[in-house]
Amino acid sequence: MQAKEASAILASHGIKPTLQRIAIMSYILEHRIHPTIEDVYNGLVANFPTLSRTTVYNTLRMFSERSAAQMITIDEHRVCYDGDTHPHPHFICRKCGQVFDLMGLPMPVCPSREEADGFMIDEAQLYYKGLCPDCSTTTVED
Amino acid sequence: MQAKEASAILASHGIKPTLQRIAIMSYILEHRIHPTIEDVYNGLVANFPTLSRTTVYNTLRMFSERSAAQMITIDEHRVCYDGDTHPHPHFICRKCGQVFDLMGLPMPVCPSREEADGFMIDEAQLYYKGLCPDCSTTTVED
DNA sequence: ATGGGTGCAAAGGATTTGCAACATT
DNA sequence: AATGTTGCAAATCCTTTGCACCCAT
Numbered sequence: 001m002q003a004k005e006a007s008a009i010l011a012s013h014g015i016k017p018t019l020q021r022i023a024i025m026s027y028i029l030e031h032r033i034h035p036t037i038e039d040v041y042n043g044l045v046a047n048f049p050t051l052s053r054t055t056v057y058n059t060l061r062m063f064s065e066r067s068a069a070q071m072i073t074i075d076e077h078r079v080c081y082d083g084d085t086h087p088h089p090h091f092i093c094r095k096c097g098q099v100f101d102l103m104g105l106p107m108p109v110c111p112s113r114e115e116a117d118g119f120m121i122d123e124a125q126l127y128y129k130g131l132c133p134d135c136s137t138t139t140v141e142d
Numbered sequence: 143m144q145a146k147e148a149s150a151i152l153a154s155h156g157i158k159p160t161l162q163r164i165a166i167m168s169y170i171l172e173h174r175i176h177p178t179i180e181d182v183y184n185g186l187v188a189n190f191p192t193l194s195r196t197t198v199y200n201t202l203r204m205f206s207e208r209s210a211a212q213m214i215t216i217d218e219h220r221v222c223y224d225g226d227t228h229p230h231p232h233f234i235c236r237k238c239g240q241v242f243d244l245m246g247l248p249m250p251v252c253p254s255r256e257e258a259d260g261f262m263i264d265e266a267q268l269y270y271k272g273l274c275p276d277c278s279t280t281t282v283e284d
Numbered sequence: 285a286t287g288g289g290t291g292c293a294a295a296g297g298a299t300t301t302g303c304a305a306c307a308t309t
Numbered sequence: 310a311a312t313g314t315t316g317c318a319a320a321t322c323c324t325t326t327g328c329a330c331c332c333a334t
Contacts, residue, residue, distance in 0.1 A: 018289065037323080052291040057324065073215045073269075077299085078323065091261050102261065105253055108268065117246055118275035119233050125269040126250065127215075133260035160307095160314070179298080194316040199299065219324085220298065 002029050013068040023048055024059050025068070028083035034072055034090070034099040036080045074099055074127040087124060093132035100132060144168050155210040165190055166201050167210070170225035176214055176232070176241040178222045216241055216269040229266060235274035242274060 006025035010017045027040050035043070041056045060081050063069035070082040074092045080099060082090075089102040105128075110121045130136075148167035152159045169182050177185070183198045202223050205211035212224040216234045222241060224232075231244040247270075252263045272278075 016288085020290075050291075054292080054325085055290055058290085071218065073218050074267075076213065076215050076221050079218050091258075091263070100261070102258060104259055105257070106250070108248070108250060110270070111247055115247070116233075116244060116270070118278070119242070119244065119270070119272060120274075120278045121233070121270045121272040123271040125216075125271075127267040127269070128252070128258070128261070128263045129265040129267075130261060130263040132262075136260070136262045158313085162315075192316075196300085196317075197315055200315085 002026050005029060009068055013063075013066045015062070015066060015068060020048075020051060020055050021059055023051070024056060025063070025083070028060075028069060028081055032082075032084065032101070034080040034082055036078050038078075040081075070125075072099060072125070074125075074129075089126040089128060091128040091130070091132070093135050094129060095131055095135035098132060102128065144171050147171060151210055155205075155208045157204070157208060157210060162190075162193060162197050163201055165193070166198060167205070167225070170202075170211060170223055174224075174226065174243070176222040176224055178220050180220075182223075212267075214241065214267070216267075216271075231268040231270060233270040233272070233274070235277050236271060237273055237277035240274060244270065 003022050003026055006022045007017045023044050027043055037056050041053050045051050064071035072080045072082055074090050087107045089105045091100045091102050110124050113120050145164050145168055148164045149159045165186050169185055179198050183195050187193050206213035214222045214224055216232050229249045231247050233242045233244050252266050255262050
């Protein structure tokens with residue numbers, strides 16, 4: 001129950017803290033496994049029966065637009081979100097599909113406009129793909 | 143008309159060079175603007191009336207699985223492809239939506255399994271977001 | 285009463301699937 | 310014959326849109 005922390009994050013990004021927004025922010029802060037829209041919706045709807053998927057979509061999109069969360073497009077099939085806005089690489093396992101943080105690995109700094117041929121960069125995402133430790137030891141099956 | 147080059151690339155990746163595959167590979171070699179499925183289909187169907195979208199989907203997916211092309215998921219709305227398999231960063235403009243190569247910028251090398259906490263990495267994608275030179279000079283409108 | 289926030293149902297779009305027709309060895 | 314390839318139509322699934330309702334200021 002990090003409603004306090006969630007509210008503080010919303011406030012610090014100029015987002016009015018409604019019940020839904022606090023619930024959604026709390027959810028992605030507690031579940032650091034890069035939940036999808038569906039994950040968030042399913043995780044919350046039991047204790048929040050009136051919640052709608054639309055609100056989850058709108059809210060998470062808004063969070064990422066205001067840098068209160070990261071939108072992750074590493075999985076071609078669906079978007080997922082990361083409540084940790086600290087830049088860090090992500091990894092997706094080709095076998096189990098899970099998305100992991102790779103906190104130990106370096107993340108390139110956003111190049112300046114001069115370094116980047118006139119492109120104004122405001123965000124970077126580094127995605128790695130392969131096999132996670134669990135799936136790479138079980139190389140026998142499949 | 144780089145059918146020769148396209149065939150060679152297919153062959154070097156163990157892909158049987160059918161008419162459709164050569165046409166699709168040629169298309170992404172000639173159009174280095176990261177075409178979507180729809181782009182490829184529209185670009186080819188005029189000269190290849192029997193071509194189906196399904197074949198474009200299947201073929202490009204297969205190309206990326208066999209490392210004959212890169213699947214790019216920088217745009218949350220749709221996947222696009224890059225015929226250049228040389229690792230390099232990509233950039234998407236938040237305003238015009240175009241995807242660009244950033245050849246001048248460095249690309250992290252895939253970390254070894256030891257460096258990556260047991261994760262077996264076989265591919266890396268580095269995505270930058272922001273405003274492209276054209277859209278960032280036209281900052282007045284919008 | 286005004287404006288933002290929410291939620292429902294419907295629409296929209298991208299992608300995949302099932303299967304039959306074809307080609308190729 | 311056997312195998313791999315293609316293409317159509319339908320199905321699926323994710324996401325967005327339009328609009329009405331509600332709540333707080």
